[in-house]
Amino acid sequence: DPQGHYNVFLQHETPSSFGQGFDFNTIQQSPAFGTPSGYFGATQAPPAATTVDPITLGCGTPPASCPKTRYRSYDGSCNNLKNPVLGTPQTPYVRLLPAVYGDGLSTPTESKTGKPLPPSRVVSLLLYPDVPLEDPKWTLNAMQYGQIITHDMSMIAGSTQAQPHQTRCCTDDGQLLELANIPEHCYPILVPQDDPAHAQTNTKCMNFVRTITTRDRRCVSDYEPAEQLTVVNHFLDLSIVYGNNNDVNRQVREFRGGRLRVDVRRGKEWLPRAANATASCSIQSPQEACYFAGDTRVNQNPQLTLLQTILMREHNRIADVLSKLNPHWDDEIIFQEARKIAIAEHQHISYYEWLPIFIGADNSLKNKILFNTKNYVDDYSEHVDPTIINEHATAAFRYFHSAIAGHLDLVTEHRSSYGNVRLSDWLLRPAILEEEDNFDDLTRGLATQPELNVDQYHDNEITQYLFRGDRPFGADLKAIDIQRNRDHGLASYNDMRHFCGLPKAHTFDDFTDVISKENVQKLAALYPDPDDVDLTVGGSLEAHVPGTLAGPTFLCILTEQFFRTRAGDRFWYEHSEHNNGFTLSQLNAIRKVSISRLLCDNGHHIEAMQPRGFERISHSNGVVPCESLPSVDLSLWKDLGGGHQLGHGFESYNFKK
Numbered sequence: 001d002p003q004g005h006y007n008v009f010l011q012h013e014t015p016s017s018f019g020q021g022f023d024f025n026t027i028q029q030s031p032a033f034g035t036p037s038g039y040f041g042a043t044q045a046p047p048a049a050t051t052v053d054p055i056t057l058g059c060g061t062p063p064a065s066c067p068k069t070r071y072r073s074y075d076g077s078c079n080n081l082k083n084p085v086l087g088t089p090q091t092p093y094v095r096l097l098p099a100v101y102g103d104g105l106s107t108p109t110e111s112k113t114g115k116p117l118p119p120s121r122v123v124s125l126l127l128y129p130d131v132p133l134e135d136p137k138w139t140l141n142a143m144q145y146g147q148i149i150t151h152d153m154s155m156i157a158g159s160t161q162a163q164p165h166q167t168r169c170c171t172d173d174g175q176l177l178e179l180a181n182i183p184e185h186c187y188p189i190l191v192p193q194d195d196p197a198h199a200q201t202n203t204k205c206m207n208f209v210r211t212i213t214t215r216d217r218r219c220v221s222d223y224e225p226a227e228q229l230t231v232v233n234h235f236l237d238l239s240i241v242y243g244n245n246n247d248v249n250r251q252v253r254e255f256r257g258g259r260l261r262v263d264v265r266r267g268k269e270w271l272p273r274a275a276n277a278t279a280s281c282s283i284q285s286p287q288e289a290c291y292f293a294g295d296t297r298v299n300q301n302p303q304l305t306l307l308q309t310i311l312m313r314e315h316n317r318i319a320d321v322l323s324k325l326n327p328h329w330d331d332e333i334i335f336q337e338a339r340k341i342a343i344a345e346h347q348h349i350s351y352y353e354w355l356p357i358f359i360g361a362d363n364s365l366k367n368k369i370l371f372n373t374k375n376y377v378d379d380y381s382e383h384v385d386p387t388i389i390n391e392h393a394t395a396a397f398r399y400f401h402s403a404i405a406g407h408l409d410l411v412t413e414h415r416s417s418y419g420n421v422r423l424s425d426w427l428l429r430p431a432i433l434e435e436e437d438n439f440d441d442l443t444r445g446l447a448t449q450p451e452l453n454v455d456q457y458h459d460n461e462i463t464q465y466l467f468r469g470d471r472p473f474g475a476d477l478k479a480i481d482i483q484r485n486r487d488h489g490l491a492s493y494n495d496m497r498h499f500c501g502l503p504k505a506h507t508f509d510d511f512t513d514v515i516s517k518e519n520v521q522k523l524a525a526l527y528p529d530p531d532d533v534d535l536t537v538g539g540s541l542e543a544h545v546p547g548t549l550a551g552p553t554f555l556c557i558l559t560e561q562f563f564r565t566r567a568g569d570r571f572w573y574e575h576s577e578h579n580n581g582f583t584l585s586q587l588n589a590i591r592k593v594s595i596s597r598l599l600c601d602n603g604h605h606i607e608a609m610q611p612r613g614f615e616r617i618s619h620s621n622g623v624v625p626c627e628s629l630p631s632v633d634l635s636l637w638k639d640l641g642g643g644h645q646l647g648h649g650f651e652s653y654n655f656k657k
């Protein structure tokens with residue numbers, strides 16, 4: 001297009017087997033953001049920057065040009081060559097159904113009846129109590145890898161997800177501010193008078209700051225509804241390790257031997273320290289570790305930091321092997337080839353080990369998310385939009401918050417648990433990983449301890465004590481999720497379930513086709529009208545589709561997202577060699593990777609693991625020596641020379657066959 005306007009009105013290609021009555025013709029497409037001409041349809045100049053980082057301005061910056069390369073960019077630009085800005089940071093989520101804002105443009109959702117919606121905290125207290133049921137089959141590792149996948153795919157703009165937000169919507173002692181004094185973007189969570197926790201401290205108000213939107217950044221006209229922005233790239237590409245832009249990437253790299261930067265303490269490699277530890281962590285002394293990684297949320301909880309450390313070490317392990325195999329490769333080639341392998345391992349673990357548990361193997365095969373093959377899968381389509389779906393990130397995927405356990409087991413090599421740590425004591429305090437044998441003991445704990453059942457029950461550690469620091473009580477993740485649902489103006493549960501092929505409910509009773517009578521009664525007591533039920537609430541009460549950990553509505557959303565994330569990624573690892581992929585033998589070597597082997601290879605002294613590390617130890621999944629678990633044969637990356645040179649690297653290599 002001579003104007004340089006990319007065609008972003010992508011038509012979703014529905015795979016023929018994508019059945020179940022989903023009507024994808026109604027999918028809302030993203031408007032043309034980030035066009036080279038600047039602010040699409042803008043009537044006003046963009047607002048002044050509120051943060052120092054210039055990339056946080058605007059709604060996506062298209063690259064000047066797209067280099068020909070076999071490696072993906074850090075920000076995801078040029079993945080889609082028709083629309084190079086697609087999937088880059090600072091662009092809006094897309095929606096499956098139009099937003100339902102209170103005023104039609106940007107204010108939080110309201111009841112269609114004019115009566116108030118039940119306060120989020122009240123819904124959380126009534127429907128999501130702490131009933132500690134353990135998952136009979138899956139480990140805490142399954143939950144934790146889910147958070148890794150999430151952080152790789154999206155992060156709402158304007159949230160730190162860590163330190164108290166700079167914007168304060170309540171007084172320091174938890175009271176509501178005078179209306180006139182409430183800062184912009186505030187949408188505080190109101191605490192009921194009889195709150196079992198917060199009434200004890202006379203807290204009436206919990207901080208909640210609205211997500212930054214295309215309207216806040218003046219990227220749309222005054223007449224267009226707001227779309228929330230996500231600040232990380234949308235692809236499943238280990239951006240949590242490598243960073244979401246060139247700048248962060250430079251900071252995580254060693255620039256020697258293709259390695260990532262590490263700090264060595266007690267003979268072990270740790271993530272480098274954050275430059276400003278007090279801003280990134282809740283440390284209690286200046287020496288306390290607080291890390292820097294590709295994702296700003298790295299320090300949020302110890303098990304997350306643990307997996308981030310494992311993934312960083314895996315990159316360096318691969319880089320060290322590649323430098324020995326190919327002494328003629330420079331830092332850049334080793335780095336990019338190691339990165340490509342690590343991303344492939346991560347995509348493989350996410351899709352072939354993790355997804356079958358959460359969205360079901362049959363469902364994934366049927367919908368062309370997984371393939372039963374030893375061959376290439378060249379299913380990329382530039383018409384599939386890889387953008388993260390708002391209903392996915394703000395409702396469906398958050399459902400797995402239910403699996404979070406409040407205590408983390410410390411487990412010896414003999415698989416006996418000798419203690420545990422309390423989650424809310426160690427949020428934003430990753431130093432615990434470096435004490436004694438905690439790194440290995442928590443790793444074994446992840447793979448031994450069950451996750452909590454994926455159901456309507458949530459651990460008090462995240463509904464009463466989240467980020468409490470040294471206060472008696474903290475935030476409520478379920479109330480936040482409900483509040484966020486309204487902040488983003490997500491379509492109602494009723495409309496979404498209809499979109500996903502279930503009948504539209506006319507009365508609360510109609511919900512009993514997938515929700516228990518008891519829960520429907522509670523919904524009827526809380527909400528003025530069946531059309532008012534929040535997606536995040538209704539979806540989380542549905543009975544699960546057999547073989548999956550989600551009800552039909554969430555399953556439909558998750559399935560659609562994971563289809564797009566795969567088929568909309570031009571650098572997906574299963575593509576053939578001439579489509580940026582590996583040789584077939586390399587690909588089949590990658591397919592041998594497992595979460596268990598990853599933990600074995602990158603822990604300190606972990607000698608044994610069960611083969612399927614997301615599944616609890618059992619007769620059919622017994623602990624075996626690490627060496628007996630299949631591994632990726634990196635000798636297949638020996639470059640025999642004679643590849644075609646291109647820029648700093650090679651367009652093709654002459655890999656050992």
Ligand code: HEM
Pocket residue numbers: 143144145146147150154155156159161230300301392393394397398400401404462477480481484
């Ligand atoms: C200990 C574990 C976890 C903690 C403490 C945690 C906490 C949080 C917090 C504080 C937020 C931001 C909420 C907001 O302000 O709107 C969030 C967002 C989110 N969480 Fe979790 N979470 C955990 C695990 C998980 C898991 C296991 C999943 C899914 C498998 C998940 C999925 C999500 C998603 C999709 C978002 C929204 C991401 C976005 O910004 O687009 N989380 N979580």
